[in-house]
Amino acid sequence: MTDYNQLEKIRLQKIEELRAEGLEPYPTRAERTHTSRQAIAALDAVGDEGIEVRATLAGRIRATRPMGKLTFTHIEDGDGKIQLFLRVNELGQEKVDFFNKMYDLGDFVQASGVMMRTRTGEPTLQVHDFKMLSKAVSPLPAAKDETLEDGTVLRHAALEDPELRARQRYADLAVNPNVRETFRKRAAITKAIRTFLDDNGFLEVETPILQPLYGGAAARPFVTHHNELDQDMYLRISFELYLKRLLVGNLERVYEIGRDFRNEGVSFKHNPEFTQLEFYCAYADYLKVMELTENMIGYVCDTVFGTRQFAFDKDDSTHYDLDFSTPWRRVEMRQGILETSGIDIANYPTAEALFQAIIAKYPNKNPDPHAARGKLIDFLLGEFLEPTLIQPTFLYDYPRDISPLAKSKPGDALTVERFEGYAAGFELCNAFTELNDPLDQEQRFLDMGRDYTDDEEEKHPLDEDYLRAMRYGMPPNGGFGMGMERLAMLLTNNRSIREVLLFPALRKEE
RNA sequence: GGGCGCGUAGCUCAAUGGCAGAGCAGCGGCCUUUUAAGCCGUUUGUUGAGGGUUCGAGCCCCUCCGCGCUCACCA
Known part of the structure; x- marks a missing residue:
C-alpha cells in the first residue's frame, strides 16, 4: 500500500x-x-x-x-x-x-x-x-529559476542528490532541463556517427547479445542460462569476433552500435552495461582507421555542436579546453613512456627485466611482480603517460601480449599495430590492424590461455568457430571500438558516466 | 573488494553531547502586469536502519543499508 x-x-x-x-x-x-x-x-x-x-x-x-x-x-x-x-x-x-x-x-x-x-x-x-x-x-522536487541581471539563470533548491537523480531520472529530467539537453545531445551524437559511417559505405548490422562463448575483450562476462537448450549463455563483452566473421562473408565495411555487458567494477567511467560502437573496414590498417576516427569525431563535433572546441571540467579544480581539430596528436607508446617515465621499454624485452627497471627507478611505485610484460607496460602507461594525454591523441604501437587480436608490426615481434584514442586523460577508443592469420590467431589464443592459467578471470576462451571462419580467408582490415558514453561525456562536459546514462546501474532499493 | 567521506522535512541545507531549525514547496488570508512575485499567519520529522555508551545522542562507539570520492580491477 x-x-x-x-x-x-x-x-x-x-x-x-x-x-x-x-x-x-x-x-x-x-x-x-x-x-x-x-x-x-x-x-x-x-x-x-x-x-x-x-x-x-x-x-x-x-x-x-x-x-x-x-x-x-x-x-x-x-x-x-x-x-x-x-x-x-x-x-x-x-x-x-x-x-x-x-x-x-x-x-x-x-x-x-x-x-x-x-x-x-x-x-x-x-x-x-x-x-x-x-x-x-x-x-516534483522543487526547482526555481532566478534570472539575474546579466541574463544568467540561477537555480534554487534544484534536485541535486546524485543518487536520487539517477534513481528517479524521470523527476531529474522533469525539473532539470540541462539533463534533458544532455540526452538530446547524446542522441544527436549517435545519429551523427551513424550518418558518417553510412555515408562512408559502412553497413549497420546486429550480432548476438546472447552468446555461447564470449570474447573480443578481456572482461568478466555475465552468465545466464537458456532453459530449452539447457545451455549457459553469456551476455556479450564485445562485438569484435562476430563483426569480423562478417568480413569473411565479403561484407567489406560493417559497424554495430549496441550494448556490451561487463561484469566488473562500477566507476565514474564504467557501467556494467554500456553502448559500444565497433566498426571494421576491409583493406584498411590502423593508420587509415586513425584518419577515419578523427574525421568521424570531427564530423560529430561539426554537425551536433558546430565547433571543435570543447570545455571539459575533469574535476572542480581541473579545466581543459579540448580541441578536436584534425589531425590529432600522435604519440608512439614507447616514445611517450620514455618521455614521461624515463624508461625505454625497448631495453627490457622480458617482464622480469622491465619489472626490475621500474622498481629501481621508482621505488615508491608498486607494479605487480607477477605481471606479464604487456601488463607492466600498461602500468607505466597508466602511471605516467595517460595523465599527460589531455588533447585528443592517438597513442600507438602496443605490446603484443596484451593485444591478442591485433596484427604484429612487421619486423617487431613484441609490438602490434594498435592505437588508443585519448582525451582529457582517459581512454576514448581502441583500434588496431586486425589479425587475419588463422594460424597466428590460434597460437595467440593458446598463449593467452597459458599466460593466464592462474587467473581464471582473464582467461580468453578459445573460439573454434571464429578460427574456422578465419581459415576461409579474412581480408586485411582495420577495426575500431569506442564507448559511446565516453564520447558523450567529453562532448557534453560531464565527468561521470552516470550523467550520460538515463538509468545507470544502481543497487536495488531497500 | 580496500581506504576516506556523506545520509536531518517533499527539495536545498543548518543545528558545542543539552527544547530538531531556516528558505522554498504546502495550507489559510491580502494583493489587477508578476516572474525565486511580495506581505501576514501556519503545518510538516522513525535525523538511512539496528544496537551500545551517557542523566541526556542528529552529534560519540559498533553492525548493517545506500550513495559519493579514491585505490584495486577493467589488455
Whole structure:
C-alpha cells in the first residue's frame, strides 16, 4: 500500500474534488494548436498589426504566482517555457480562484486564449479557458529559476542528490532541463556517427547479445542460462569476433552500435552495461582507421555542436579546453613512456627485466611482480603517460601480449599495430590492424590461455568457430571500438558516466 | 573488494553531547502586469536502519543499508 505524505494527501483530495465537480483529472484526449515556441513565433510574426493570435497550449506547470484577481503561471512543454495569464476580466473570479486552488506545480494543463505581451514585454497567453490534463499526485522536487541581471539563470533548491537523480531520472529530467539537453545531445551524437559511417559505405548490422562463448575483450562476462537448450549463455563483452566473421562473408565495411555487458567494477567511467560502437573496414590498417576516427569525431563535433572546441571540467579544480581539430596528436607508446617515465621499454624485452627497471627507478611505485610484460607496460602507461594525454591523441604501437587480436608490426615481434584514442586523460577508443592469420590467431589464443592459467578471470576462451571462419580467408582490415558514453561525456562536459546514462546501474532499493 | 567521506522535512541545507531549525514547496488570508512575485499567519520529522555508551545522542562507539570520492580491477 502506497504511503502518501501530507502533500500528496492534499492532492489526492483535490483529485476527488475535481471528480465531484464532474471534471476528469486524467482526461483521455488533449488538444494543442501551438507549442510554446510556435506560439511565441506566431505572436512575433504579427508584429504591431493588432491581429489576434489564438492558441491552445499544453504543458506542465513549473511556477505560479497568484495575485488575487490575476494569476501568472509558467508552463513548460517540449520546446521550453511560456507564461499563462489568468484574469478575472476574462474568466471571472470563481474560475481564477478554482485554478489557484486546484492546480499545482507539476500538473499537466491545457490552456486556450489569445497571445499578448505583458508590461515587461514577455510573450504570454491570456487564458480564456483551461483544463487539467494530468494531475500530479507527488510534488516534483522543487526547482526555481532566478534570472539575474546579466541574463544568467540561477537555480534554487534544484534536485541535486546524485543518487536520487539517477534513481528517479524521470523527476531529474522533469525539473532539470540541462539533463534533458544532455540526452538530446547524446542522441544527436549517435545519429551523427551513424550518418558518417553510412555515408562512408559502412553497413549497420546486429550480432548476438546472447552468446555461447564470449570474447573480443578481456572482461568478466555475465552468465545466464537458456532453459530449452539447457545451455549457459553469456551476455556479450564485445562485438569484435562476430563483426569480423562478417568480413569473411565479403561484407567489406560493417559497424554495430549496441550494448556490451561487463561484469566488473562500477566507476565514474564504467557501467556494467554500456553502448559500444565497433566498426571494421576491409583493406584498411590502423593508420587509415586513425584518419577515419578523427574525421568521424570531427564530423560529430561539426554537425551536433558546430565547433571543435570543447570545455571539459575533469574535476572542480581541473579545466581543459579540448580541441578536436584534425589531425590529432600522435604519440608512439614507447616514445611517450620514455618521455614521461624515463624508461625505454625497448631495453627490457622480458617482464622480469622491465619489472626490475621500474622498481629501481621508482621505488615508491608498486607494479605487480607477477605481471606479464604487456601488463607492466600498461602500468607505466597508466602511471605516467595517460595523465599527460589531455588533447585528443592517438597513442600507438602496443605490446603484443596484451593485444591478442591485433596484427604484429612487421619486423617487431613484441609490438602490434594498435592505437588508443585519448582525451582529457582517459581512454576514448581502441583500434588496431586486425589479425587475419588463422594460424597466428590460434597460437595467440593458446598463449593467452597459458599466460593466464592462474587467473581464471582473464582467461580468453578459445573460439573454434571464429578460427574456422578465419581459415576461409579474412581480408586485411582495420577495426575500431569506442564507448559511446565516453564520447558523450567529453562532448557534453560531464565527468561521470552516470550523467550520460538515463538509468545507470544502481543497487536495488531497500 | 580496500581506504576516506556523506545520509536531518517533499527539495536545498543548518543545528558545542543539552527544547530538531531556516528558505522554498504546502495550507489559510491580502494583493489587477508578476516572474525565486511580495506581505501576514501556519503545518510538516522513525535525523538511512539496528544496537551500545551517557542523566541526556542528529552529534560519540559498533553492525548493517545506500550513495559519493579514491585505490584495486577493467589488455
